Structures are given as structure tokens and as C-alpha cells.
Amino acid sequence: MKSRVALVRCSSYDERTVAAAVQKGVGLLGGMEQFIQPNDKILLKPNVLVGDAPTKLVSPHPTVFKAVARLALTVTNNLSYGDSAGMGKPAANMRKPGFAEIAQEMNIPLADFENGREIQFKESPFTRHFTLANGVLDADGLISIAKFKTHQLTRITGAVKNQFGCIPGLLKPGFHIKLPNPLDFAKMLVCLTLLIRPRLYIMDGITAMEGNGPRGGTGRQMNVLLFSADPIALDATMCRMIQLDPLHVPTMQPGRDWGLGTYLDEEIDLVGDPLESFVNSAFNVVRAPVRPVTSSRVVPFFRNLVSPRPEIDLARCNRCGTCVKHCPAQPKAVDWHNGDKSKPPAYKYERCIRCFCCQELCPELAISVETPLLGKIVHL
Numbered sequence: 270m271k272s273r274v275a276l277v278r279c280s281s282y283d284e285r286t287v288a289a290a291v292q293k294g295v296g297l298l299g300g301m302e303q304f305i306q307p308n309d310k311i312l313l314k315p316n317v318l319v320g321d322a323p324t325k326l327v328s329p330h331p332t333v334f335k336a337v338a339r340l341a342l343t344v345t346n347n348l349s350y351g352d353s354a355g356m357g358k359p360a361a362n363m364r365k366p367g368f369a370e371i372a373q374e375m376n377i378p379l380a381d382f383e384n385g386r387e388i389q390f391k392e393s394p395f396t397r398h399f400t401l402a403n404g405v406l407d408a409d410g411l412i413s414i415a416k417f418k419t420h421q422l423t424r425i426t427g428a429v430k431n432q433f434g435c436i437p438g439l440l441k442p443g444f445h446i447k448l449p450n451p452l453d454f455a456k457m458l459v460c461l462t463l464l465i466r467p468r469l470y471i472m473d474g475i476t477a478m479e480g481n482g483p484r485g486g487t488g489r490q491m492n493v494l495l496f497s498a499d500p501i502a503l504d505a506t507m508c509r510m511i512q513l514d515p516l517h518v519p520t521m522q523p524g525r526d527w528g529l530g531t532y533l534d535e536e537i538d539l540v541g542d543p544l545e546s547f548v549n550s551a552f553n554v555v556r557a558p559v560r561p562v563t564s565s566r567v568v569p570f571f572r573n574l575v576s577p578r579p580e581i582d583l584a585r586c587n588r589c590g591t592c593v594k595h596c597p598a599q600p601k602a603v604d605w606h607n608g609d610k611s612k613p614p615a616y617k618y619e620r621c622i623r624c625f626c627c628q629e630l631c632p633e634l635a636i637s638v639e640t641p642l643l644g645k646i647v648h649l
């Protein structure tokens with residue numbers, strides 16, 4: 270059977286317009302009753318990152334969250350919501366993106382994303398051990414609400430990547446240390462999604478983020494909401510809209526190999542508005558395969574000359590130290606020069622595992638990922 274992906278044109282965040290579009294999209298998949306039953310405990314999992322205002326386009330827009338919540342409430346009253354961000358407390362991080370206010374208005378409690386329990390995933394094809402937030406484990410099922418945006422490590426932040434926030438805060442950087450190869454990191458994300466198995470994925474692509482995502486990019490009108498029970502098919506459809514080869518997203522192949530979903534065109538049943546009407550070849554995303562950063566065949570010295578790396582815009586840096594604090598490399602790959610906090614931190618690229626946590630978390634958006642000149646030449 271083919272995986273169904275519904276596409277619904279939606280050009281504004283007007284509350285009623287979004288509500289109608291969400292209802293239409295879920296309806297094209299058979300209605301909310303296909304995914305949840307009365308009295309099911311359902312967790313709404315928006316992609317929050319660190320909790321930025323809706324204008325920053327980091328998270329799904331609050332009107333999308335509200336529309337999904339309202340539709341889910343027609344089936345069950347037992348909703349909760351939550352996400353574990355890259356830093357900060359989950360409750361505080363929910364305020365700026367507008368989720369806390371909506372949840373309060375709709376009487377939806379915040380789930381526990383500060384604490385978690387260990388889970389053995391014995392059948393896993395790759396990662397067999399996870400600690401998941403209590404809020405995830407205490408729910409009967411999830412609705413994953415993703416944002417259409419770029420990501421430096423995995424090319425896109427989509428339906429699969431959203432589940433990384435189900436791991437409580439401080440445990441997340443450990444995966445970057447254990448899995449410095451982005452291809453392995455992507456396999457872990459697939460295993461995590463196989464374990465959690467959200468029932469439905471909804472992606473906000475009305476105003477998407479292109480360029481320096483997942484936090485520092487710029488807006489691009491894509492005017493679309495995407496819906497599917499198959500996160501690989503949903504992400505592959507997103508890729509086709511921006512003319513990015515789905516196989517350049519490292520979750521695709523393991524996702525299909527391990528039964529999470531399919532990226533193959535002929536195995537996806539597109540319904541709703543035509544895909545062609547959303548295609549935008551000008552969308553700013555890196556259209557190249559993700560390359561492993563660790564390889565026994567490539568000496569670290571050469572690797573540092575060719576592989577994309579984070580760089581600080583000295584004029585934008587306010588020396589807050591967030592990048593230093595959250596760099597998971599030991600010893601740190603970005604640090605104060607001789608402890609001097611009056612100047613921006615500096616990189617030691619030979620230590621850097623290219624997790625891009627610093628770029629993701631910098632509050633001033635002062636860090637971008639750049640490919641050194643030699644890297645551009647050898648990858649031509």
C-alpha cells in the first residue's frame with residue numbers, strides 16, 4: 270500500500286484559514302478518528318528548539334498548533350503538549366512561540382519533558398537504548414507538529430528530526446558525542462522515530478525557513494501544510510518541493526530500509542493540491558549529500574580544510590557564551606581565548622565534531638556554517 274501525503278495550500282497564518290486547512294488536510298487522510306480514539310492520551314509535540322517568537326519561524330506557528338489541538342479535541346479530551354528544547358526549561362520555552370498561552374486557553378496541560386525513563390529498544394536496527402521524556406512515555410500516542418526548515422547537520426528539519434526533542438534536554442548532546450558521523454546520527458533519529466511511532470505528522474510550511482536553519486535562517490513563502498502518517502514520505506515530499514534530492518537527507522535510506530516509511534515517488538500517494546504548484550527551486554538549501562565527518566581514510570587535518578564548519582560573525586557576537594557552554598566536544602571545540610570573555614570565542618576545528626549545536630543555539634544568530642574554499646573545490 271502506498272503512503273499517503275496530503276498537501277493543502279494555505280497562504281496566511283490567519284486563525285480561521287489555518288483551521289480550515291488543517292481540517293482539510295487531516296480529512297484527506299481519513300479524519301482525526303483514523304489516528305486517535307476517544308479517551309486516548311495524545312501528546313502534541315511541536316518542534317520548539319529553544320523557544321523563539323513566531324516571527325523567527327523556528328517553530329510551527331501557534332495557529333497551526335491551535336488548529337491541530339482543536340481538531341484532536343473533537344476526538345479526545347485527553348491532550349497534553351511538550352518538547353524538550355536544546356536549552357532552557359521546557360515550560361519557559363513554550364511561552365515565546367505562543368504554545369503556552371494557547372494550551373492554557375484550551376486547558377491542555379504541559380507534559381513532563383524535564384525527566385525521563387530509560388527504554389531498551391531490543392528490535393532496533395541501530396540504537397537500542399534511549400531515555401525518553403516522561404511526557405512521551407505516559408502518552409498513548411503522539412501527533413508530531415514539525416516546521417518546514419533547513420538544518421545544517423541533516424539538510425532539513427522535518428518530520429523525523431522532530432522526535433529528537435522527545436529526549437530530555439541534557440541527554441541530547443550525548444548523542445552528538447556518541448555519533449559524530451551525521452549518517453549514524455540520522456540512523457539514530459530513524460530508530461527513535463521507530464520507537465515512538467507518532468500517529469500523525471503535520472508540517473507547517475506556510476512560511477518556511479531557508480538558509481541558515483534551524484534557527485538563524487530567513488523566511489520563504491511556501492504556502493503549504495503537509496500531512497502524513499509516514500514521516501519519510503512527508504520529508505521526501507518536502508524535499509521535492511525545494512528540489513532537494515531526498516537521498517541527500519540521511520534519514521531517508523535507513524528510514525525506508527527499516528520500515529519507517531518510503532521516499533520513493535512511486536510508493537507515495539499525493540492528495541490535495543498538486544505538488545508542482547509548490548515547487549520552488551530558489552529555496553536556499555544545501556543540495557549536496559551529507560558526508561561523514563569522521564573517516565579513517567581522511568586525515569583530520571585535511572578534513573578540517575574541506576568539511577563545512579561553524580564560523581562566528583564577530584560583529585554579531587555579544588559574547589554571551591552559549592556556544593561555549595553547550596559545545597559537547599571534550600575538550601571544547603569553541604572556547605574563550607585564554608579565558609578572556611571580553612572577545613568572541615574561537616574555534617579549534619580539530620576538536621569539532623560538526624554537530625552544529627553552537628550554530629543552532631546562538632541567540633544572536635551569529636554563527637553560520639561555511640564550507641572552506643578547498644572544500645568547495647574538492648566537492649565540485
Ligand code: SF4
Nearest residue numbers: 586587589590592631
Ligand atoms: S553563542 Fe553566539 S553570541 Fe553567544 S558567544 Fe557564541 S557566537 Fe557569540
Ligand code: SF4
Nearest residue numbers: 596621622624625627
Ligand atoms: S564547536 Fe560547535 S559544531 Fe563543533 S563540536 Fe562544538 S558545538 Fe559542535
